[in-house]
Structure formats: structure tokens, C-alpha cells
Amino acid sequence: MKEYLPYLPLVIAIIAASLGYVTGQRSGKINRFFQQVDINLKEVCGPMYFSLKRVFEIEDAQKREEYTDQLFDEFSTLNPNLYKLGNKFIIDWFIETKNLYIKFKKSRELEDWEEYWKQLYGLKVMLGYEYEKNFDALYGEYRWFQRTLTANIFVRIWHELIYILFQAAQFIVLVAMLFVYFSVGDYFFIGQFPKGMISVSILILICTIMLYGLLMIIGADISGLRKQRNSFTRKLGKKYVPNLIDFWDKKVIRSNKNVEIPEMYKQRKY
Incomplete structure (x- = not known):
């Protein structure tokens, strides 16, 4: 046991350096996460969620479709802000929802409308949960x-x-x-x-x-x-x-x- 004692300071130094590196990496990732959440909440998730809520609150079918057009135009796949959402699953769900909406507008069939609306409702639920989590992460305390x-x-x-x-x-x-x-x-x-x-x-x-x-x-x-x-x-x-x-x-x-x-x-x- 005594023959290993001279190496003890070296082992402690390696462990301390490793812990410092891991802690620094984690701290950097946490800071970057909060920056991403700030951008997400203010530029994408928040505006998209409240725009979508407005679509669901409108009773007039024509105005509802006009607001839906505005929603998908504002957050199109050509808009780089869409990808600041961070959650790839929701991004893919949004793109699929838009495709179903385009399909409905071409066919004007009730079956396509119902399929699209169910997909849109799922998007609303996910965005609402994402908005609450991001808001709580940023402004929780x-x-x-x-x-x-x-x-x-x-x-x-x-x-x-x-x-x-x-x-x-x-x-x-x-x-x-x-x-x-x-x-x-x-x-x-x-x-x-x-x-x-x-x-x-x-x-x-x-x-x-x-x-x-x-x-x-x-x-x-x-x-x-x-x-x-x-x-x-x-x-x-x-x-x-x-x-x-x-x-x-x-x-x-x-x-x-x-x-x-x-x-x-x-x-x-x-």
C-alpha cells in the first residue's frame, strides 16, 4: 500500500481536473440551454402557441381558415426561426400538420379536414406543454x-x-x-x-x-x-x-x- 502513496497527489490532481472539466462543460451547456430557451420562447414557441390558440378560439370558419393560412405562412419551413423550436418531434409534427392542411385545401373533403384537425389539436397540446415548460425554466422563480x-x-x-x-x-x-x-x-x-x-x-x-x-x-x-x-x-x-x-x-x-x-x-x- 505504501508504494502507491507517492502517486496519490497525481491521482487526486487527475480526478480534480476531470471533475473541473465535467463541471465546466455542464455549466456551459446549461448557459447555452437557457439562451436557446429564451430565443425559443420569445421568437417561436410563444408566438406559434398563441397564434394556434387563436385559430381554435375563432368560431367563424372563414376567419379561422384565414388565420390558419397566416400561421403556416409565418412559420413556414423557409423561416429559419422554425428550427429554433429545438424539439425536433414538434417540428416534424408541425410540418406534417401543414402537409395535411395543404391536402385538405386541395380536396376539400370532410375526411381530410377531420384528419388535419386532429393533427392540429395534437400540435396545440404539445406546444402548450412546451410553452409551459420553457416559461417555467426561464421565469420559474x-x-x-x-x-x-x-x-x-x-x-x-x-x-x-x-x-x-x-x-x-x-x-x-x-x-x-x-x-x-x-x-x-x-x-x-x-x-x-x-x-x-x-x-x-x-x-x-x-x-x-x-x-x-x-x-x-x-x-x-x-x-x-x-x-x-x-x-x-x-x-x-x-x-x-x-x-x-x-x-x-x-x-x-x-x-x-x-x-x-x-x-x-x-x-x-x-
């Missing part, structure tokens, strides 16, 4: 820093503390779930744990979930500040109790009796 950096020191410490506890509680719940899993496995197959370990592990899991729920209530706004996407709880609420979410949004958040509403432009209906 915008409101968090806006709140903490402009607040006083006590509010800042409180937010940071609750967030750390929230993350720790998530980890503890995961460990408790693994504990239950191994306790059940030991009871049926190994038999090394003391008797009653399953009950203890389940009790620990229940306590950790209660702690996690308490922290969720205390720091309900913190989770929303750390990311721009709708939380899992809000998504469940929109799906199963939409009336409650609408009440919160319209009556609690937006309600203001002191808002002065200007006179409406009165125009004859068409």
Missing part, C-alpha cells in the same frame, strides 16, 4: 425572487425557512413510504424486523403526511412563488371542484367594488 429580494429581512427568512422545511418534509415522506414498503416486504419474506414494525411504519407515514399537509397550508403561496405552473392541488381543484376554484378566482382574488368601470362602446349588433 421570477415571482419568488421578486417577493424575497424586495421584502424585509424577516419575511425573507420566513419564506426561506418554510421552503427548506417543505423540501425536507417531501424527503421525509418519501423515506417513510420506503420504510412501509420494506416493513411489509420483511414481514412476508425475511422476518428480521421486530413484530409490529408495519404498524409503526404506517403511523410514521401518517404523521409525516400530516406534517407535509400542515406545511402546505402554511406555505401555500410559497409553492406558487417557486414555479409559475399551476400546482398539482390547483389542477385537481380545476378538475373535480371547478366551482370552488372559480369562486376563489372571481370573488376573492378579482373582486373589488371600488373599481371604476368606464362607459361601454355602444355599437349596433351585426
Whole structure:
């Protein structure tokens, strides 16, 4: 063993250099990724997604087709911005959608229209997901820093503390779930744990979930500040109790009796 000690500094130097190289490469790739996401969001994904949403929102068939023509003209394969989208699968899907649209315009058959519209709907779903992910990657912690950096020191410490506890509680719940899993496995197959370990592990899991729920209530706004996407709880609420979410949004958040509403432009209906 002693004969290898003189080589130890060399080994440490090689490992340190390798780690430094890997870290530097990763840091460079992350910086390049954020630059690409910034371009993607502002020049391609965002404009394309909202243009596509407008196509789906229009009820008049003629205007819908006009807006669709504008969409495919703006983001044609000759436009280099299309390839800044980054996601090759979506680019290929977009090109295929355009081809189906051209096919429909030539035939004007209902079958071609339905095939194209289903393809277009899939494009809308993928672009919506891509937009949310890119927006969250770029501006995910915008409101968090806006709140903490402009607040006083006590509010800042409180937010940071609750967030750390929230993350720790998530980890503890995961460990408790693994504990239950191994306790059940030991009871049926190994038999090394003391008797009653399953009950203890389940009790620990229940306590950790209660702690996690308490922290969720205390720091309900913190989770929303750390990311721009709708939380899992809000998504469940929109799906199963939409009336409650609408009440919160319209009556609690937006309600203001002191808002002065200007006179409406009165125009004859068409």
C-alpha cells in the first residue's frame, strides 16, 4: 500500500481536473440551454402557441381558415426561426400538420379536414406543454425572487425557512413510504424486523403526511412563488371542484367594488 502513496497527489490532481472539466462543460451547456430557451420562447414557441390558440378560439370558419393560412405562412419551413423550436418531434409534427392542411385545401373533403384537425389539436397540446415548460425554466422563480429580494429581512427568512422545511418534509415522506414498503416486504419474506414494525411504519407515514399537509397550508403561496405552473392541488381543484376554484378566482382574488368601470362602446349588433 505504501508504494502507491507517492502517486496519490497525481491521482487526486487527475480526478480534480476531470471533475473541473465535467463541471465546466455542464455549466456551459446549461448557459447555452437557457439562451436557446429564451430565443425559443420569445421568437417561436410563444408566438406559434398563441397564434394556434387563436385559430381554435375563432368560431367563424372563414376567419379561422384565414388565420390558419397566416400561421403556416409565418412559420413556414423557409423561416429559419422554425428550427429554433429545438424539439425536433414538434417540428416534424408541425410540418406534417401543414402537409395535411395543404391536402385538405386541395380536396376539400370532410375526411381530410377531420384528419388535419386532429393533427392540429395534437400540435396545440404539445406546444402548450412546451410553452409551459420553457416559461417555467426561464421565469420559474421570477415571482419568488421578486417577493424575497424586495421584502424585509424577516419575511425573507420566513419564506426561506418554510421552503427548506417543505423540501425536507417531501424527503421525509418519501423515506417513510420506503420504510412501509420494506416493513411489509420483511414481514412476508425475511422476518428480521421486530413484530409490529408495519404498524409503526404506517403511523410514521401518517404523521409525516400530516406534517407535509400542515406545511402546505402554511406555505401555500410559497409553492406558487417557486414555479409559475399551476400546482398539482390547483389542477385537481380545476378538475373535480371547478366551482370552488372559480369562486376563489372571481370573488376573492378579482373582486373589488371600488373599481371604476368606464362607459361601454355602444355599437349596433351585426
